[in-house]
Amino acid sequence: MSAIQSELTLSDRGLPRMQGADAAQLGAALQRKYAERITGHSVQPARSADYRPLPESLPAALRRALQARGINQLYSHQAEAWDAVGRGADVVVVTPTASGKSLCYTLPVVASAMTQSTRALYLFPTKALAQDQVTELLELNRAGDLGLRAHTFDGDTPGDARQAIRLHGTVVVSNPDMLHQGILPHHTKWAQFFENLRYIVIDEIHSYRGVFGSHLVNVLRRLRRVCAFYGSTPQFILCSATIGNPKAHAEALIEREVTAITRSGAPHGERHVLLWNPPVCNPDLGLRASARSQSNRIARLAVRAGLKTLVFAQSRLMVEVLTKYLKDVFDHDPRKPARIRAYRGGYLPGERRAAERAMRSGEVDAVVSTSALELGVDIGSLDVVVLNGYPGSIAATWQRFGRAGRRQQPALGILVASSDPLDQYLIRHPEFFSGAAPEHARLHADQPLILLDHIRCAAFELPFHDGDGFGSDAIDPFLQVLAESGVLHHEGTRWEWIADSYPANAVSLRSVADGNFVVVDRSEGRQTIIAEVDYSAAALTLYEGAIHMIQAQPYQVERLDWEGRKAFVTRTHVDYYTDAIDYSRLKVLAQFEGCVAGAGSALHGEVHVVRRVSGYKKIRYYSHENIGYGPVNLPDQELHTTAIWWQLPQSVLDAGFSSRQDALDGFLGAAYALHLVATVAVMAEARDLQKSVGSADGAWFAAADGRGRGQLRAIDGGLADPRDVPGFIPTVYLYDNYPGGVGLSDPLWRRQGELVVQARALIEGCACRAGCPACVGPILAADEAALDTPRALALRVLNLLFVP
């Protein structure tokens, strides 16, 4: 009911006819009409260009090629990069989207290739970006007949082309995964390339954070080891979107001192940003209209106004849902070319290329995308960017906004907050988006499991010697463990690879476990692979019964072959989508540290986590009502990681709460608030930090039921009564969602006292009466009147943990 209402509350009525308006005018009109939904507004003034002459030292042919391409001068940051690289410095260039940053590395790379026959390796996080870069290089090459050979080298490169690329490629454009699995383990085939390797270019370094970034540091350690074997010490040229610590991040990645160039000389148009909170539709429960309905309507207004629009959604599912909504409006005539397109990972390359071409040529009016488009894939000019939900980091927010306004015209970016508590927290604190530097990228390169994986790969590439470092420290214990597991052999001072395996194939840089799932369409007797899904997303999206959307066409999963990594689907015409229900339980394995926290204790240590997808909900389109459940039977996913946790002794709970049920509800609400402030405190991606409430011995765990009340479940998942549990000591955990931990629990532990204070302030400062999704989680109307509201119970737990 409330959801249906919300779809209707935002209508076109009352808006001036926007046909032919520019993005700034649309922004102003939205602000006038929906002032109460806009929690923040900022304008970046237009800026004119800061030009420098083409450097004297540029080879003449290269200068002519640039001029033929219409480049007669450089932006200041391009000139600075040329000078710094010329001095031999490792450089990071930090400039916004569309500021011509690729010239910062193209000039030195091409000049050196022309004058000294040196070679360069480019690493991009995606194949699509690599493709774009090669196209750009080849255009420059043609313009000046420079004799460059630029090639992509990735999983799509045909076998018969590889040898020629290895032997003759001037610029080899690849990705970290290919370097890791395809190049380094075969470095002898690349001997001439490595001997002459002068520059390593890594673009989009802000995307190498967390697990992926920690892997990349280690891949680069291996790369430098191999280069040293061939007698080369290449120079690094790095590029980054704006993040808080570009120099420190670049230095953490390559483990050398880096010169940072942070001032852009490129011009840009005026940029308006609106922070948009959907209206409250049920004030009692603190429920708001869905972000989806708001994004959908804003995108409709923008498209109607003739503005090229890009909508970013947080999940593939949401991309498909929003695409369907927009197509229902704009693409109902199948004879006309589509005006709305979806773009996300998981499409096959050809399909992705076609979408990019359609967008560049301007025949598409709106694109709905996941983060796959965040990284400078060239799709031409845009006017309006709508973010359906907070993308998880301030840097990503700005980068996505940066997709609009390439023509030096006004651009409009709108962040629509979802009901996700993190969104709600941030949208009410616009200061996070203004002035303050975007968050810091974090790496944990010496995370033991990641390190071990790469020491294994490195040992396959070249033997280690006693006392060798990898990164900075001696790694003998790792080598010894590898010898114990039979993959290395210690002889004399050397540790040699002896296993009959290819270790890089067992190490995925991007996820915990390797092996993408393929989605096979079996409609009408077909057997066609129509998509790929990450291992990490498979349990949540490919269970039997799931509705899987591809270009807004629903498919139902009929069978999931977990071992074979295949999901078999058929086309369907249902009017609902599905959403997985999952839960986790924890068991403490070891504690590192502990301290008194109020009447209880705070601890830090290692935990074992078991996660299970137990079922799914069917949710009807448009009304979003829950129309049924289905069971899911999948293997548990286990994780051994680090965590911090808080607990209160039974005596304190007995004195402080009238029932164990109340105490449990208090812990669930406290966990919700603690998780929220912790996510912001360490700038984690929400999925990298998880919360759980349970018993420290793993005997039971708690989850909020459909009504927002705590339910206690035994290990087998069966319901239990809190009154029957011996030694009732609820514990709230925040754990690092990566095997072995990726460095989140350390900073959280250092700030554990502060987190309790912040969580308390969050709840106390919330406008609700009994609790809401922005503080302690969704609650039930019936709890409104309760004496001990979920909000009060959560506050009581936090007060008991508070150190005055």
Place this chain on the structure above:
Amino acid sequence: MTALAAQLERWRQQSGAVRIQPAAQAVIAPLASGSAAIELDHLRRLLGLRLRSTASQTAVDGDLPGSELAPGLRYVERHLDLGPADAVLYTDIAGFEHIDPPRLLHFDTETTGLSGGTGTRAFMIGVADWRDDRLRIRQLYLATMAAESAMLETFASWLRPEHILVSYNGRCYDAPLLATRYRLARMHNPLAALRHLDLLFPVRRRYRGVWENCRLATIERQLLGVLREDDLPGSEAPRAWRSYLTRGDARDLRRVLAHNDQDVISLAQLLRRLAIAAP
């Protein structure tokens, strides 16, 4: 190793930290012994590794055939009467229409793995050539890893510019693998300059579809009537070598030697069978 060191440091500090009585019973007491031991233990726990029980010290059969050419490098040689060598072989193989048998060098390697890449090495090289109407079979193999460069050097010293290499799938497998090993040993690759007759290609052309597959074992059984007894399949060679290296057990390594010996003999005989009468 900062993370592990930090962890260790935490464990050390813990004695001084506020001692909490944990609610759970499942807390593993931190160790207080030497640092390396703790790091190792921690790593093992993280990996779920259990220290393998040290193998029972019953005497293993570590008898290695042949003589020692250099520390860790073993050498086996024998001569075989296969009837007089042909004066000249005529074939329909392009580039090899007539061959002078003394120039032929049949070779085959046994490797530590089948996955390729820089971590795979040859631990055995078998070579057969015609000497005074008899087939001479020479085998080099490693008893230690350090002997690899001596093996590569010795093999290189056997090669002459006039030699023609004969192999079975050697163009795609053995030769690139040796090229990688020479590169890693920073030595010149002596194979690169030699002509190379890979019998897999003519065999495929002639016998594809005639027998179930074109593996050497199939071809030699069908064409040469060779039946191997107690043969250790090539895929077992890596394990056989590792058992010698890590446990000193040479029983299967000797079977690899026999297998490799038969391989190079079969190469020589196969080429004779493929030869055609003088035009």
